Amino acid sequence: MIKSWMVIGAITLLVLAGSSLVGRRDAEWFKRLRRPRWLTFEAAIPVIWTVIFICGAWSAVIIWEKDPGTPRTWLLMGLYLLLEVITVSYNPVMLRRRSLTAGTVIGGTGAALGILLTLIVWPISGWAALLLLPYDLWSPIGTFTTWQMMQLNPQAV
Numbered sequence: 685m686i687k688s689w690m691v692i693g694a695i696t697l698l699v700l701a702g703s704s705l706v707g708r709r710d711a712e713w714f715k716r717l718r719r720p721r722w723l724t725f726e727a728a729i730p731v732i733w734t735v736i737f738i739c740g741a742w743s744a745v746i747i748w749e750k751d752p753g754t755p756r757t758w759l760l761m762g763l764y765l766l767l768e769v770i771t772v773s774y775n776p777v778m779l780r781r782r783s784l785t786a787g788t789v790i791g792g793t794g795a796a797l798g799i800l801l802t803l804i805v806w807p808i809s810g811w812a813a814l815l816l817l818p819y820d821l822w823s824p825i826g827t828f829t830t831w832q833m834m835q836l837n838p839q840a841v
Contacts, residue, residue, distance in 0.1 A: 688749060688752065695765065696740075705776050710779035711779060717784075717833055718836040719833060720833070720836065732822060739818050740767070740815065740819055742815050743816050746812040747760050750808055751808075760804065763801050764801065767797050767801055771823075788827055794819075795820070795824045798820050802816040802820055
């Protein structure tokens with residue numbers, strides 16, 4: 685029998701794979717942009733996002749296991765999926781458009797949806813909500829960083 689964590693994990697990995705559709709030239713454009721002086725942890729960002737996605741998937745598994753297959757649970761799974769799609773669209777959209785504004789809007793949208801999802805799942809499972817907190821804390825930091833980069837790179841707005 686296929687377990688819920690296997691399905692949710694597979695969907696998470698499939699959506700994440702879509703975020704790797706970034707051209708080399710687009711990535712080079714981003715590497716050339718100025719960064720805030722306080723951004724000293726850029727090398728850790730992939731690890732941070734890996735932990736955040738694992739926590740998000742684990743949160744989704746908890747919610748699914750609480751009430752599997754019900755319309756409310758399917759709706760919540762849709763919100764988890766929407767949050768992941770919005771989050772992973774940050775790089776491809778921002779880099780292809782070469783627009784830090786696009787990145788800031790996507791980041792802000794993800795931050796708002798993440799907080800909303802946390803508030804919705806809190807009454808169902810405190811643990812599931814707690815597992816969304818890394819996203820809720822980190823997403824605004826990433827959005828703020830992108831906004832700061834807009835100030836330093838007006839040509840990339």
